[in-house]
Amino acid sequence: MIDSRVPFRNALVPHEKIVHYLLDLAHPDGGSKAKFFIARGFRLEDPKALADALLDHVAANPVVxxxxxxxxxxxxxxGPMAMPDGTSRNVLSVWLHQETGDGVFVTAYPQS
Structure with a gap:
């Protein structure tokens, strides 16, 4: 574990990553992730809620x-990520550190 916070100036979660991947039950790679996030209260009708939760997650947890x-x-x-159903679940999120100093969300995996 590196145990440091991300060095991003800004972090971005592309809208498409939420609606066409993490909350898309039919997506070949994201479908199982969609089941996890939807079961915990995230909704396709409110993609901003998941984007905001991911931004909070990256700001609060260490780089591993x-x-x-x-x-x-x-x-x-x-680290832990707050879910709309009131629980907190351990999630691993992956971010691309751009030359500009910004971070762009790549993917997220529920951890056991």
């Missing part, structure tokens, strides 16, 4: 790994 790839550094952040 960094991987350098062809698109730049990918930072994995792990």
């Amino acid at each position: 790994s960094v991987r350098h790839g062809r698109y730049g550094a990918q930072l994995a952040v792990e």
Whole structure:
């Protein structure tokens, strides 16, 4: 564990990542994630709620790994994330650290 906060100036969660991936039950890669997030109260009709929860998650939890790839550094952040159903679940989110200093959301995985 690196145990530091992300060095982003700004963090961005693209709308498409929420509505066409994390909350899309029919998505081949995101469908199982959609089941998890929808079961905990997130709704396709309110994608901003999940985007805001992911932004809170990345701001509050430590970076646990960094991987350098062809698109730049990918930072994995792990820790509790508040759910609309009143629970808190452990989530691993992945963010691309851009040259501008901004971070862009890539994906999120529920952890056991």
